Amino acid sequence: xxxxxxxxxxxxxxxxxxxxxxxxxxxxxxxxxxxxxxxxxxxxxxxxxxxxxxxxxxxxxxxxxxxxxxxxxxxxxxxxxxxxxxxxxxxxxxxxxxxxxxxxxxxxxxxxxxxxxxxxxxxxxxxxxxxxxxxxxxxxxxxxxxxxxxxxxxxxxxxxxxxxxxxxxxxxxxxxxxxxxxxxxxxxxxxxxxxxxxxxxxxxxxxxxxxxxxxxxxxxxxxxxxxxxxxxxxxxxxxxxxxxxxxxxxxxxxxxxxxxxxxxxxxxxxxxxxxxxxxxxxxxxxxxxxxxxxxxxxxxxxxxxxxxxxxxxxxxxxxxxxxxxxxxxxxxxxxxxxxxxxxxxxxxxxxxxxxxxxxxxxxxxxxxxxxxxxxxxxxxxxxxxxxxxxxxxxxxxxxxxxxxxxxxxxxxxxxxxxxxxxxxxxxxxxxxxxxxxxxxxxxxxxxxxxxxxxxxxxxxxxxxxxxxxxxxxx
Numbered sequence: 078x079x080x081x082x083x084x085x086x087x088x089x090x091x092x093x094x095x096x097x098x099x100x101x102x103x104x105x106x107x108x109x110x111x112x113x114x115x116x117x118x119x120x121x122x123x124x125x126x127x128x129x130x131x132x133x134x135x136x137x138x139x140x141x142x143x144x145x146x147x148x149x150x151x152x153x154x155x156x157x158x159x160x161x162x163x164x165x166x167x168x169x170x171x172x173x174x175x176x177x178x179x180x181x182x183x184x185x186x187x188x189x190x191x192x193x194x195x196x197x198x199x200x201x202x203x204x205x206x207x208x209x210x211x212x213x214x215x216x217x218x219x220x221x222x223x224x225x226x227x228x229x230x231x232x233x234x235x236x237x238x239x240x241x242x243x244x245x246x247x248x249x250x251x252x253x254x255x256x257x258x259x260x261x262x263x264x265x266x267x268x269x270x271x272x273x274x275x276x277x278x279x280x281x282x283x284x285x286x287x288x289x290x291x292x293x294x295x296x297x298x299x300x301x302x303x304x305x306x307x308x309x310x311x312x313x314x315x316x317x318x319x320x321x322x323x324x325x326x327x328x329x330x331x332x333x334x335x336x337x338x339x340x341x342x343x344x345x346x347x348x349x350x351x352x353x354x355x356x357x358x359x360x361x362x363x364x365x366x367x368x369x370x371x372x373x374x375x376x377x378x379x380x381x382x383x384x385x386x387x388x389x390x391x392x393x394x395x396x397x398x399x400x401x402x403x404x405x406x407x408x409x410x411x412x413x414x415x416x417x418x419x420x421x422x423x424x425x426x427x428x429x430x431x432x433x434x435x436x437x438x439x440x441x442x443x444x445x446x447x448x449x450x451x452x453x454x455x456x457x458x459x460x461x462x463x464x465x466x467x468x469x470x471x472x473x474x475x476x477x478x479x480x481x482x483x484x485x486x487x488x489x490x491x492x493x494x495x496x497x498x499x500x501x502x503x504x505x506x507x508x509x510x511x512x513x514x515x516x517x518x519x520x521x522x523x524x525x526x527x528x529x530x531x532x533x534x535x536x537x538x539x540x541x542x543x544x545x546x547x548x549x550x551x
């Protein structure tokens with residue numbers, strides 16, 4: 078085992094991505110998944126610090142057959158505290174507690190068909206990200222899962238495509254799987270059981286009528302919002318849209334009725350239903366509560382549905398919209414940082430660092446104009462969302478990388494995302510989980526690149542942001 082998104086609405090107006098329902102059958106199956114191999118899982122794992130975690134990646138490309146749901150096999154373990162994974166296997170085995178699972182998958186270029194990435198036990202995907210095939214495609218998926226006391230559950234990352242031929246999942250720095258135990262802290266899992274129709278160019282709060290989990294009563298049944306007490310929280314909605322190739326799709330998160338996204342994810346409509354994941358970290362100050370809701374906006378020219386579940390006999394055939402909320406730390410002053418970008422003009426075909434200003438930083442020494450610096454030992458979650466202005470030419474790319482004293486820490490410090498430019502503002506999401514060794518410090522920066530043939534802006538303010546949260550000590 079080896080131990081390691083200017084205001085978005087203004088951008089839109091100016092121009093004017095197969096989760097399953099938690100049916101009893103599936104829930105029972107997930108809870109009863111038994112690992113046939115011998116892996117030590119501690120019944121008291123939820124109380125441990127450092128918490129169990131694994132950082133996995135592909136070293137070599139993996140060929141995926143056309144229209145066959147395939148589990149990615151992870152052949153490199155950067156870190157595996159708790160023996161959660163066997164080298165070369167596709168699954169991780171999780172013991173009791175609440176877990177954060179994040180996948181970032183890069184596909185080889187092909188403009189035909191769709192791409193999808195899902196995380197789940199066996200073929201019962203809990204969360205799915207999907208997109209129309211383009212010349213370059215990166216998809217992320219984020220899941221909060223709960224494993225009951227006295228059981229274990231196996232989770233894998235599944236991919237599927239309809240390119241008409243085999244397609245590669247890229248290895249090296251490009252495809253990764255992060256797993257971190259969050260412990261017994263509160264979490265919420267919500268989803269929709271039916272379609273919700275959104276009017277053209279009308280911001281609409283999404284409602285959630287099914288509670289898969291809400292032990293702390295943070296959500297009112299059927300309500301659009303969750304009410305969160307003080308602490309550091311992960312909010313991760315998945316919004317699945319009906320198929321329509323016209324216009325743009327935007328997913329945003331509102332705080333106390335005000336869009337902070339414009340903490341948003343944006344994508345061009347496509348010839349397949351697009352599913353969009355928007356992971357976001359928010360800090361609720363001591364003694365306060367704040368309401369958060371997920372909003373959708375579309376410009377297809379007519380009504381468009383956000384998709385609910387479509388399941389029969391425990392098999393879910395269509396994407397599902399869901400909303401995961403998890404407390405990362407009850408102490409809002411614990412090590413963390415939220416940075417916002419300054420709008421920048423990015424030259425053609427030149428890697429350029431994003432410049433940041435601090436929004437929240439209890440420890441100012443870790444927040445700087447180049448990103449996060451002097452990041453000390455522990456298990457860290459980093460999320461960058463980069464939003465580009467509209468341009469239909471070429472490819473857009475971004476990379477979140479780890480350095481030590483200004484030098485890159487090998488290939489293991491990279492989270493990479495690329496996508497075809499489009500006639501709408503485009504958002505790219507880069508998640509990364511890193512283990513900073515005892516006695517060491519690290520820096521984290523985001524560089525961007527575009528090949529549109531001229532300069533192109535990365536939007537600042539609420540459209541592009543960078544988050545770091547310490548999940549566990551060593």
